[in-house]
Amino acid sequence: MTNNDDLAQNANLEPNPGEKKEMKTQTTPHSLADVASSREIKQPGTKPLGSGLEARGVHAWFGAKHALKDVTLDFAAGTVTALIGPSGCGKSTFLRTLNRMHEFIPTAALAGEVLLGGKDIYAAGTDVTKIRLRIGMVFQKPNPFPSMTIGQNVLSGIKLAQLKVSNTDDLLEECLTRAGLWEEAKDRLNEHASALSGGQQQRLCIARSLAVRPEVLLMDEPCSALDPGSTFRIEQTISELSQTMTIVIVTHNMQQAARVSDYSAFMLSDGGPGELIEVAPTTELFSRPRDKRTEDYVTGRFG
Amino acid sequence: MTDTQIPARIELVTKPRRSDQFFRFVVTTGGMSSLIILGLIFAFLAYRGLGVLRVEGFGFLTNSDWSVVEDENSNIVSQDYGLAAMLVGTILSATIAVLVGVPIAVLSALFLEFYAGRKIRNILIGLIDLMAAFPSILFGLWGFMVLMPSAEYWAKLLNKYFGWIPVFDVPVPFFTRSPFIAGLVLAIMIIPICTSISREVFSQTPLDRIQAAYALGATRFSMIRAVVLPFGRGGIVGGAMLGLGRAMGETVAVYTVLNVVYQVNWQVLFGAGGNIATLIILKFGEADREEINALMAAGLVLFLLTLVVNGVANILVSRLGKVGR
Numbered sequence: 096m097t098n099n100d101d102l103a104q105n106a107n108l109e110p111n112p113g114e115k116k117e118m119k120t121q122t123t124p125h126s127l128a129d130v131a132s133s134r135e136i137k138q139p140g141t142k143p144l145g146s147g148l149e150a151r152g153v154h155a156w157f158g159a160k161h162a163l164k165d166v167t168l169d170f171a172a173g174t175v176t177a178l179i180g181p182s183g184c185g186k187s188t189f190l191r192t193l194n195r196m197h198e199f200i201p202t203a204a205l206a207g208e209v210l211l212g213g214k215d216i217y218a219a220g221t222d223v224t225k226i227r228l229r230i231g232m233v234f235q236k237p238n239p240f241p242s243m244t245i246g247q248n249v250l251s252g253i254k255l256a257q258l259k260v261s262n263t264d265d266l267l268e269e270c271l272t273r274a275g276l277w278e279e280a281k282d283r284l285n286e287h288a289s290a291l292s293g294g295q296q297q298r299l300c301i302a303r304s305l306a307v308r309p310e311v312l313l314m315d316e317p318c319s320a321l322d323p324g325s326t327f328r329i330e331q332t333i334s335e336l337s338q339t340m341t342i343v344i345v346t347h348n349m350q351q352a353a354r355v356s357d358y359s360a361f362m363l364s365d366g367g368p369g370e371l372i373e374v375a376p377t378t379e380l381f382s383r384p385r386d387k388r389t390e391d392y393v394t395g396r397f398g
Numbered sequence: 399m400t401d402t403q404i405p406a407r408i409e410l411v412t413k414p415r416r417s418d419q420f421f422r423f424v425v426t427t428g429g430m431s432s433l434i435i436l437g438l439i440f441a442f443l444a445y446r447g448l449g450v451l452r453v454e455g456f457g458f459l460t461n462s463d464w465s466v467v468e469d470e471n472s473n474i475v476s477q478d479y480g481l482a483a484m485l486v487g488t489i490l491s492a493t494i495a496v497l498v499g500v501p502i503a504v505l506s507a508l509f510l511e512f513y514a515g516r517k518i519r520n521i522l523i524g525l526i527d528l529m530a531a532f533p534s535i536l537f538g539l540w541g542f543m544v545l546m547p548s549a550e551y552w553a554k555l556l557n558k559y560f561g562w563i564p565v566f567d568v569p570v571p572f573f574t575r576s577p578f579i580a581g582l583v584l585a586i587m588i589i590p591i592c593t594s595i596s597r598e599v600f601s602q603t604p605l606d607r608i609q610a611a612y613a614l615g616a617t618r619f620s621m622i623r624a625v626v627l628p629f630g631r632g633g634i635v636g637g638a639m640l641g642l643g644r645a646m647g648e649t650v651a652v653y654t655v656l657n658v659v660y661q662v663n664w665q666v667l668f669g670a671g672g673n674i675a676t677l678i679i680l681k682f683g684e685a686d687r688e689e690i691n692a693l694m695a696a697g698l699v700l701f702l703l704t705l706v707v708n709g710v711a712n713i714l715v716s717r718l719g720k721v722g723r
Contacts, residue, residue: 194613196609196612196613199609199612224615224616224617225615227612227613227614227615228614228615231613231614232609232613234606234609234610234613236606238604238606238607238609238610239610240607240610240611240624240625240628242628242629243624251611251614251624252614252615252616254620254624255611255614255615255616255617255620255621255624256614256615256616256617256620257620300610303610303614304613304614307614307615
């Protein structure tokens with residue numbers, strides 16, 4: 096009897112060898128298309144939450160240098176879009192035009208429209224700070240405010256934008272939970288942010304941007320400074336966040352694009368301004384790219 | 399088996415070349431010279447002043463009489479040296495200078511770094527640097543002839559509405575040449591150094607933190623409060639302390655403005671005060687040998703006072719510098 100019980104327990108605890116093998120093929124895929132196809136494709140409009148973002152004929156300049164040429168790209172509400180392409184192709188510049196961070200660089204200029212919920216964020220009389228509240232941003236390097244504690248960091252956006260929040264404790268827990276940091280940080284909310292590891296700091300930065308309840312989250316290579324373990328956690332976080340908001344992520348890592356995104360946009364610069372070459376559902380872009388240059392890039396022939 | 403033979407250690411040294419050794423000597427001489435000069439000044443002041451300090455004892459710091467009585471044959475009958483009034487006056491006017499000057503300096507540093515257009519910025523930076531090199535006697539004259547008449551009016555207002563606070567009270571309504579006015583002149587004189595040090599630190603604020611704040615919907619003001627000021631705290635304090643040091647040692651401008659009285663006066667608006675450096679310049683011309691020694695002792699006190707202020711500044715800067723970086 097006891098033997099049988101043990102067997103039954105074993106059977107419950109460990110998956111059979113066949114299952115195990117199947118899991119393995121899922122976690123270490125052979126091609127990007129396999130990774131991408133393991134995700135359920137989200138169709139635009141199936142998600143009720145978040146606002147869509149539309150870039151219409153966006154050009155960007157730094158002084159006389161034309162950095163971005165005529166990018167038209169839709170980010171449907173509730174989807175994750177990856178911007179991929181070699182260095183210097185204008186991905187980050189494009190991302191920064193989407194929440195008006197581009198203009199912090201002196202001599203920066205822009206043409207075109209970026210519509211958030213149908214309204215141009217560059218229209219005259221727009222309150223830029225309000226735009227940035229609705230379109231949050233996570234940067235390449237974790238950049239928590241070192242003079243603040245972990246808790247203060249999460250709530251810093253509330254203070255910076257002078258928002259009113261009735262229950263900050265709830266908000267704190269909610270944001271840290273959504274960013275996947277609550278369990279690790281709940282007992283150290285009064286410690287300084289610099290006490291956290293790099294990956295934790297990045298999740299803290301994500302929690303910080305969530306606190307002001309943005310509808311869109313822009314991520315500029317959020318994992319490039321992190322180790323694989325932390326990268327994995329952040330990717331999990333992205334998947335969970337995409338349930339409730341629109342995400343645009345710039346990444347150099349095509350595996351990552353395949354893992355986290357619904358749509359991928361390939362950008363390229365041939366020495367001149369960066370251009371959008373192709374945008375498609377991620378599975379399609381990685382398995383059946385329409386453009387030769389996309390194919391060369393995603394198959395690793397250059398870049 | 400595990401007993402591996404450890405080879406003999408070789409000390410790793412790079413023998414500098416002759417030219418390197420020579421240059422090292424030149425640089426060391428330069429670096430040490432300021433230390434040597436400062437040490438020599440200290441030794442000189444101590445040598446001349448210690449005699450007086452021994453006679454006066456601790457009273458040198460707590461008495462405020464400074465008098466030499468002579469008979470008709472110019473023989474010294476009695477002499478009495480005390481620095482209390484000057485010490486209080488020095489601290490008082492320097493504190494006023496810092497309280498007034500540092501906020502102005504921090505604001506102008508913020509303006510230059512975050513609000514001014516490039517052209518205005520460059521012009522203003524040049525002007526402020528010029529201000530640092532401006533002769534102090536001109537500040538003093540301007541303070542005496544232009545600032546004082548209006549500052550007198552502010553002093554009267556302060557006294558009228560805040561007279562209930564002891565420091566703003568006056569025994570008799572005599573408002574000219576007060577420590578308050580001297581402090582204002584000093585404030586103007588320390589603005590350049592405070593501004594350029596604060597600006598220097600503000601300009602080093604990491605860009606990614608500034609962007610993080612903006613990306614959270616911060617206005618420029620809230621970004622400065624959340625990011626720049628915490629980062630620049632050490633620099634602000636450092637600039638303030640350097641300013642304090644300069645204000646305590648300033649001579650000519652204070653001499654022009656201040657009414658030197660040998661009596662401890664804490665009432666900043668009342669036209670009586672002192673300043674160690676001013677005392678020295680006031681008495682030096684007609685002092686005999688013994689009084690000069692007393693002045694040297696006063697100089698020694700001033701020297702030590704500035705040394706303490708700078709020491710405190712260094713501690714504060716290093717401590718504040720860590721948080722927020």
